[in-house]
Amino acid sequence: MKRRHFILSMLSAGLAGPLRSTKDSRAGVTTTGGMSETPTVGSTGQAKPATIRAGQPLRALPKLVNQSKTPGVFEASLTAAPARLDVGAGQQTAFWAYNGMIPGPLIEATEGDRVRILFENRIPGQVSTIHWHGMRVPAAQDGNPTSPVASGSGHVYEFILPADSAGSYWYHPHPDRISAEQVYRGMAGAFIVNPKSDPLPGDIHHITAFITDLRLSATGAIPADNMADLMNGREGDHLLVNGQQNPVLTVAPGSTCRFRLFNATNARFLRLAFEDHEMTLIGTDGGYVETPVPGLREILLSPAERADVIVTFRRRSDGTVALQTLPYERGWMGGGKPPSQTLSLLTVRLAGVPVRAAALPTKLRKIEELGTPGATKRVEFGERMPKGEGMSMSGGGMDPTKMGRGMAIQFLINGKSFEMRRVDLTSKAGQVELWEVSNPTDMDHPFHLHGTQFQVTERERNGSRIKAQYPAWKDTVNTVPGETVRFKVRQDMKGLRMYHCHILEHEDQGMMGVLDVI
Numbered sequence: 463m464k465r466r467h468f469i470l471s472m473l474s475a476g477l478a479g480p481l482r483s484t485k486d487s488r489a490g491v492t493t494t495g496g497m498s499e500t501p502t503v504g505s506t507g508q509a510k511p512a513t514i515r516a517g518q519p520l521r522a523l524p525k526l527v528n529q530s531k532t533p534g535v536f537e538a539s540l541t542a543a544p545a546r547l548d549v550g551a552g553q554q555t556a557f558w559a560y561n562g563m564i565p566g567p568l569i570e571a572t573e574g575d576r577v578r579i580l581f582e583n584r585i586p587g588q589v590s591t592i593h594w595h596g597m598r599v600p601a602a603q604d605g606n607p608t609s610p611v612a613s614g615s616g617h618v619y620e621f622i623l624p625a626d627s628a629g630s631y632w633y634h635p636h637p638d639r640i641s642a643e644q645v646y647r648g649m650a651g652a653f654i655v656n657p658k659s660d661p662l663p664g665d666i667h668h669i670t671a672f673i674t675d676l677r678l679s680a681t682g683a684i685p686a687d688n689m690a691d692l693m694n695g696r697e698g699d700h701l702l703v704n705g706q707q708n709p710v711l712t713v714a715p716g717s718t719c720r721f722r723l724f725n726a727t728n729a730r731f732l733r734l735a736f737e738d739h740e741m742t743l744i745g746t747d748g749g750y751v752e753t754p755v756p757g758l759r760e761i762l763l764s765p766a767e768r769a770d771v772i773v774t775f776r777r778r779s780d781g782t783v784a785l786q787t788l789p790y791e792r793g794w795m796g797g798g799k800p801p802s803q804t805l806s807l808l809t810v811r812l813a814g815v816p817v818r819a820a821a822l823p824t825k826l827r828k829i830e831e832l833g834t835p836g837a838t839k840r841v842e843f844g845e846r847m848p849k850g851e852g853m854s855m856s857g858g859g860m861d862p863t864k865m866g867r868g869m870a871i872q873f874l875i876n877g878k879s880f881e882m883r884r885v886d887l888t889s890k891a892g893q894v895e896l897w898e899v900s901n902p903t904d905m906d907h908p909f910h911l912h913g914t915q916f917q918v919t920e921r922e923r924n925g926s927r928i929k930a931q932y933p934a935w936k937d938t939v940n941t942v943p944g945e946t947v948r949f950k951v952r953q954d955m956k957g958l959r960m961y962h963c964h965i966l967e968h969e970d971q972g973m974m975g976v977l978d979v980i
């Protein structure tokens with residue numbers, strides 16, 4: 463059987479952790495799709511965490527309602543405030559939530575729309591911002607750490623969604639040094655920009671899967687970051703899709719489904735696969751690719767990346783197909799390494815009268831050819847142990863409140879720790895540049911640039927270069943140890959833009975720089 467073969471090959475590759483979790487959670491949903499308890503991922507040095515109910519029907523993300531009556535205008539408000547919610551743990555958890563929900567409401571608008579969002583920050587004692595991840599919005603509207611919104615006050619973000627910007631984006635806080643905490647306490651949501659006219663046929667099921675992870679203590683509280691989190695980024699114990707643990711999506715056998723997949727976790731690398739079904743990639747961070755890319759067995763989404771994929775489920779089978787995340791070695795520093803295992807994120811249940819698969823168009827869009835770069839930028843990730851600290855690397859058990867930036871390990875870009883008032887790089891608006899991002903460290907770091915989308919041209923490792931096989935718009939790209947990633951990019955709007963590692967704990971601890979577009 464395929465499944466056994468898969469497990470065996472992982473065992474022989476030395477990758478198998480306790481695979482129990484996936485099996486158990488599947489067992490819990492295959493029969494009735496009713497309630498069941500799923501073992502947790504395994505925590506990093508915490509007491510046994512709470513369990514979360516799995517196997518509920520997948521819910522669609524609640525939409526942020528447009529308050530405007532004017533065509534072409536999207537107007538609404540987002541309020542960040544403490545909220546007590548039961549995510550299926552049988553007890554209330556104190557979150558920080560946008561409009562009282564986890565994840566935040568789905569914002570859906572159309573290319574060309576004017577968007578006006580009133581943000582109110584009711585998080586006690588902390589500044590916040592809303593950053594529009596991946597979206598081409600003016601620098602002053604982008605929720606940078608340089609534009610904090612004080613606790614108890616508000617701010618109106620206003621921007622126009624540019625032509626040809628349809629895609630799957632997301633929003634999250636970006637305050638100086640405390641972004642990681644605000645996100646792991648619940649502040650993040652999806653922002654879908656629809657095209658004016660969509661090349662996809664009408665008989666496709668559209669599913670938005672906003673993936674987060676959550677750590678809960680035995681009492682259902684969200685613990686602060688520990689030492690291992692600060693070094694590696696926080697991986698929660700419960701993987702959630704639209705705020706649910708391993709929910710069930712029921713479709714007819716043969717159905718063609720379009721999944722918008724979002725990695726909205728602080729630090730988890732998702733190696734996604736639909737068991738024995740192949741995926742066809744139709745879009746990346748910045749929207750559609752030019753032509754569908756079929757035959758993918760798995761897709762790696764590093765923190766903040768998105769993928770838009772088509773899966774056609776077999777017509778003859780009934781039963782279930784799990785969307786899984788497979789083991790991935792992303793480099794781990796010190797103790798508290800979560801077990802390497804396959805986990806089920808979502809279970810697709812095939813039931814009912816079989817239907818015919820939808821046909822995909824061969825052409826989805828035209829991606830602009832950026833041309834010859836007129837300048838080059840070099841960015842290098844770095845880590846440094848402060849001298850004389852005598853740090854124990856065992857992880858866990860340390861008081862996170864005593865660990866500010868620089869107390870544990872320093873996370874750097876081009877040898878420097880983030881400083882809001884310092885400009886690190888300068889670009890000319892309208893000029894195409896070549897960026898080279900290299901990672902000489904021992905762990906993966908996903909690189910993200912604000913204000914625009916870029917096109918990866920090649921990856922270089924151990925002297926060998928691999929060219930990108932098709933053009934795609936990206937705003938976040940993973941770099942593995944020893945790798946240099948090159949991309950072409952053009953910033954069209956002036957102002958200050960951030961670039962950083964999207965492991966949020968690394969960003970907060972200084973792995974970020976400031977680009978001035980002049």
Ligand code: C2O
Nearest residue numbers: 593595766910960
């Ligand atoms: Cu998604 Cu600078 O962030």
Ligand code: CU
Nearest residue numbers: 594595596912
């Ligand atoms: Cu961003």
Ligand code: CU
Nearest residue numbers: 907963965968
């Ligand atoms: Cu990093």
